[in-house]
Amino acid sequence: MLPLYAARIEDLGPGDFVKVDCAACHHVALLTPEALLRQGLTPAAKVLDLAGRLRCRGCGRRGRAVAAAHNKPAFGFQLL
Numbered sequence: 001m002l003p004l005y006a007a008r009i010e011d012l013g014p015g016d017f018v019k020v021d022c023a024a025c026h027h028v029a030l031l032t033p034e035a036l037l038r039q040g041l042t043p044a045a046k047v048l049d050l051a052g053r054l055r056c057r058g059c060g061r062r063g064r065a066v067a068a069a070h071n072k073p074a075f076g077f078q079l080l
Helices: 033-038 047-053
Strands: 017-022 028-031 065-070
Touching (some): 028 033
8 A cells, every 4th residue: 555645536545545534523533545535536646635524424524534545444344
């Protein structure tokens, strides 16, 4: 896997996901590359640039997200 500063959505594989934490309310979301593309993002979008483009479902704030790429979901999480 590429370093996070260079990773793009197109670099993520089918088992990879992006973990997004809201710094305001601590809501956590696990997003697959397919889910990001369905939201209208381009495959060339960098993972670190997603933070300013996402809105938290918990508190509704934009620009407070912290994104990180992971290979597999943590135990106890199921991607829908």
